[in-house]
Amino acid sequence: MTYVVTENCIRCKYQDCVSVCPVDCFYEGETMLVIDPDQCIDCGVCEIECPAEAIIADTVPGAEKWIELNRNYARIWPNITQKGAVPADADDWLKTPNKYGAYFDKESNG
Ligand code: SF4
Ligand code: F3S
Numbered sequence: 283m284t285y286v287v288t289e290n291c292i293r294c295k296y297q298d299c300v301s302v303c304p305v306d307c308f309y310e311g312e313t314m315l316v317i318d319p320d321q322c323i324d325c326g327v328c329e330i331e332c333p334a335e336a337i338i339a340d341t342v343p344g345a346e347k348w349i350e351l352n353r354n355y356a357r358i359w360p361n362i363t364q365k366g367a368v369p370a371d372a373d374d375w376l377k378t379p380n381k382y383g384a385y386f387d388k389e390s391n392g
Contacts, residue, residue, distance in 0.1 A: 284319035290336035292381035299328035309359040318356035
């Protein structure tokens, strides 16, 4: 089992998850972070820290798509071990629907 980052993270990137992860298994793209499912030790700490409620367990219905996305981009994006600057407009994106379809830039790797 693992936890994965989902759509709510896109353009919010609060990074509170990074600060609490004991095994540094977050990876950073332009618009969101992902977890390496093979590194995650399933502690669950990050899930409750995320203000956007973007992190879910892989047992949640509908998680399959996100497990694959997290695994794929964790191989490409750089590891992030410390919280950096939060986007100035992060709060504006909290309630925006369908962010994956509209704002996740696949061409520039996130
Ligand atoms: Fe890190 Fe624990 Fe979150 Fe996995 S569940 S990403 S080990 S904080
Ligand atoms: Fe994203 Fe939440 Fe972490 S918004 S960067 S998963 S704290």
